[in-house]
Amino acid sequence: MKVYLDNGATTMTDPQVSDTMAKYFTEVYGNASSLHSFGKSAKEALDISRRIIADSFNADSREIIFTSGGTESDNLAIKGVARALKDKGNHIITSKIEHPAVLNSCKSLEKEGFRITYLDVDENAFIDLNQLKESITAETILVTLMHANNEVGTIQPIRRIGQICKDNNIIFHTDAVQSYTKVDIDTKKIPVDLISISSHKIHGPKGVGALYIKKGTPLTKLSDGGSHEFDVRAGTENISGIVGFAKSVDLSTPEHIKLQNRLKDQLIDGIQRSIPDTVLNGPRDNRLCSNINISFRYIEGESLLMHLDMKEIAVSTGSACSSKKLEPSHVLLAMGIRPEHAHGSIRFTISRFTTKEEIDYTIDTLKPIVEKLRAISPLK
């Protein structure tokens, strides 16, 4: 049995998605910006896909821009708003637990003269709404806070965050790459100006993402060229990828979330019952259905990952984007978790293809490995 519980688990393209894409490689391959009827079929596919994403946010089609992924969406939203509003103010608020695409975009803007406030989080990775309010100044032009955290699954109260921003006339961007299709965002009810999403986190193809941009939001584009995507993002449209992304949205159902939550509980309870000295990082409630993060005291996460790999179980340590750095996770450190405990943390991702049998196998496999590693651990 091969068990994918790493953060790449969601990146298996659903076979129904790749089947849908096939036609757009070899049959409907016109240039969606062309005038003739062959190009128009591609244009229709693009329009329908845009409509599907827009509907998922209760938004207008013209508010959806396709990108090459979550990282580009985050860069476009944050740098785009900052540069468009630089004459209005130079202050941006984010948090210490954002994805590197957000944190490093902010760091890059610091070099351009922007001032960034990095909000703290509590032991469960929730931001403090009072600290947010107190951080706002007359210079604040943008708040960028993620919807759900990629490492510990914490779902932030974005409705209340959005309301604070709206009350202060500040643009609000949220990176919803992790939560998309798992936690609804109705843009008619939640005051949010920009939302980043990614296809490969919901079993769509890699290399595709989107950015919701509320009508009227000031934005300087990052990529110059043709006038594709309402003149916000240049480059020939990746039709097959976009069609696949939309299909993966269509295939997402509330039943998947229920199933994932059940398997999440099974794995957390199973580990905590059978293995002592384990701690769930992040909240038990208001947590993504797909995320589990557990610290196994006295052992290194990397060793555990390697031993599980030998048993055909894939897991992640910390965040995958920095997993080769072997630095303690910035998210766990911001939550006040000690570096030695952060190092022993493992992230399990539950996808909609995960089965009860895989969870049983994982719990059974973990116990002897953890015991063996602890027996030789110099940390104990």
Added chain:
Amino acid sequence: MKVYLDNGATTMTDPQVSDTMAKYFTEVYGNASSLHSFGKSAKEALDISRRIIADSFNADSREIIFTSGGTESDNLAIKGVARALKDKGNHIITSKIEHPAVLNSCKSLEKEGFRITYLDVDENAFIDLNQLKESITAETILVTLMHANNEVGTIQPIRRIGQICKDNNIIFHTDAVQSYTKVDIDTKKIPVDLISISSHKIHGPKGVGALYIKKGTPLTKLSDGGSHEFDVRAGTENISGIVGFAKSVDLSTPEHIKLQNRLKDQLIDGIQRSIPDTVLNGPRDNRLCSNINISFRYIEGESLLMHLDMKEIAVSTGSACSSKKLEPSHVLLAMGIRPEHAHGSIRFTISRFTTKEEIDYTIDTLKPIVEKLRAISPLK
């Protein structure tokens, strides 16, 4: 018979390419940045693909960065070098016939304080090497000139351009999106620092491109996030797309170029023999095997396109990226072609799937349509 001779003709993904990609959607879908063995298979595919692209330039693997397409590659090269060298100088040289991704990146840099020289071209769209030399100042940090033009197929003398840049210690970027796999660039022989290429121009998937960056070239990255692609371009790697791109390079052979050149000559000669008052725009020699651009006097290109469309023949007018604007082509105008003749121009693209029968059918179909349109033309 459906005949694709528009600029989307090359965007049909070769069935061998999409077959190769299939496995990377549903089988090898790990995160290439992950530590465990599942991620490593994706990493291997990424490494092999990078090697294939590098070999095509006689370059090192570490000199190839994957992007979302030609537009991103152009933006990264031009803005990346300009911003990295802004303390050294503020002058950039390009030409009037570049792709919008280059021209608009330059225009965007003008707003940041850079000064741009737009070189003229002659009646066949060749730049003047003396004008290039005379335009260089102590402030010049970058020359960006395309290898082959997308509208009229003119192949610039990049070896001599590169030598002029090298002699003056100036970075040279070339947009080789149109010429890639059709005209060789050996980076050990041609002095070039950056080369933009795109997958969907050679029957690979859309949404993938690459940038060759000679070792040691100063470059500020555009996209912040994880440390993917040697820390030059953040974002989870689009493995299936990258594998497809590499496969499309593997499938390109010198025989295709010979075939395309033969069909190109057949179409040019056939049109000029059977339809009077037609002019080939661009050179007959030093022209891409895939490009034909012909002005049909006294008629509008859009009308001709629509009539050919009804006969199931897809062609382009001007450049597709601005084809909905109905403005005369900036390339044809720079070549000194009068606006009314530019408006009557049609661009035919010969792909490696084009057949002799399709060319015969196109010539036979064109003649009566042109005669009919001319009979009702107010221009004649």
